[in-house]
Amino acid sequence: MKRWMAALASALVLTAFAALPARAADKVVLMLNWYVYGEHAPLYYGKAKGIYAAEGIDLEIQEGRGSAATTQAVAAKTANFGYVDVPTMMRAAIKGAPVIATGVLLQTSPMSVMGLAEKNIRKPEDIKGKTVAITPADSMTQIWPLFLKKTGLKESDFTTVAGDGQTKLNAVINGQADLLLGYVMDQSMKIKDAIGKEVYPIKFADYGINMVSSGIVANTEYVKANADVVKRFMTATTKAVEAAEKDPKGAAQSILDANPKGGKIDTLTQGFELTIPLYRTTETKAKRPFQVTDQNMADSVNLMVEYGGLDAKAKENPKAFYTNEYLPKGGS
């Protein structure tokens, strides 16, 4: 009888403890800059490996429709965080959008003009006489005039065709265009998936275009109101990137686990591996991801004002566009 009573008592106590509300994780929505491709691997890897959960964050990743649209969504608080091209975010911020970059991941530009390797277009001079496919007013097309200037090319040296993202890919795949403007790890891999041929990208960074690219952005009001969540999110994302760098294939696989139609494992892995060198510049070689230097940001702002059509008043305070204070310090 006594034993029965003891068992009942302990069962009741255990149930009471179990019924206590557990500390709920914070729901966070991260919207990407585009449909998923290799560059996004660390984010999915972090979610799959519980790195976000360990920081008390219940992460939902949504695909986006361009950095401009995602920045608008973050400004309108439809998404908590955005993974976007930071120069595009600057364009919105200078027009009054309440957005700020809480971490700049790609400190070197992934922008490139790429074509099928078999066409042997390896140097800017080879672009003469060819057809280039662009999307009007997207992030690369806005910097394209600067690339032309740096490489001594003129608009009249080649033919331009314009279309949306899918049309650009179709044009190169079907031979209607020789080259397209794209990210070194995105369209090249999509073309490889489609027709199995290698693509050779001429990187803008190789020709003196030093500009930051993708990073995490958030609404300034959200950051003020939820500083702790932002800190934990950036800590988790930093750890996720570091873990993914050590396991590229696993990271790429986590994309497919979350989104089986997200691509093919080999090209997603290759795309991610192409992204890793862009995380750091010579100054930040030994640092953790996201720790962009003030000089790099100031250079990017200057470039955007000169060639990207960014309002000149941006130069007065480049620090208004980003902050490193929510990043984790030192080693994990």
Add this chain to the structure above:
Amino acid sequence: MAELQSRGGVSKALNAAWVRPFLFLIFIVVAWDLSIRLFKIPPYQIPAPADVVAVLWQDWPELLRQSWPTTYATICGFLLSAAFGIPVAMLIAGSRTVESYVYPLLVFSQSVPKIAIAPLFVVWFGFGIFPKVISAFLLGFFPVVVSAVQGFKSVDPDMVDLARAMQGSRFHVFRAVNLPHAMPAIFSGLKVSVTLAVVGAVVGEFVGSNSGIGYVLQRSIGTFDLPTMFAALVILALLGVVLFWIVDRIERLVVPWHVSQREDIILTA
């Protein structure tokens, strides 16, 4: 029904056909401006009407230049819709067999989102004006066919029989009885079709173009230039209105006898 028209100048002005929609438009613009002020909507989400008007005023040469390719694609697409749509409707209305084979498939194809297949047109037809024309044609085709079928089917069979009984050949009867009776319905379909053709042309431009209002729209979205984006939308809307009005005028010439064309007559003492 007769109606005495007031001699007063103001009410005469108010009765002019274009004044009332214009006044309503002014009302909408004022309401738009008030909402922005009241709800403190930021300029990167919805631009103020004053900014949009400023863009229209300053950039009108470039905007006008960009309107031509869009207008051209719209009109060509629309004319193709009419040229193909009306004969197809005649076939469908004239033959049960054709109707049972073709009509359901036509309805099925209408639900295919044209924006999804527009990139394919660029692959097949290149970057010229043709894919935009096809895009405008595909969007405008269905309303023409549906209304025209309705029109052809609603011809009074007794009239047809009477005309045949008077030894009218099939062609003569068609020209004198079927076609005129179907015209009002055909025109209502054409009016819907022309506004959809504008949409089709813009979709075609979004997907693959260096010029046109769709290109202006795409470019302004990428640079967060909302006043220009809204200015482009205004121009597209105006294009639709102008084309609709033109089709309406043609309708007045072709079917002046129809009940929808009657105006209030004024009886004076």
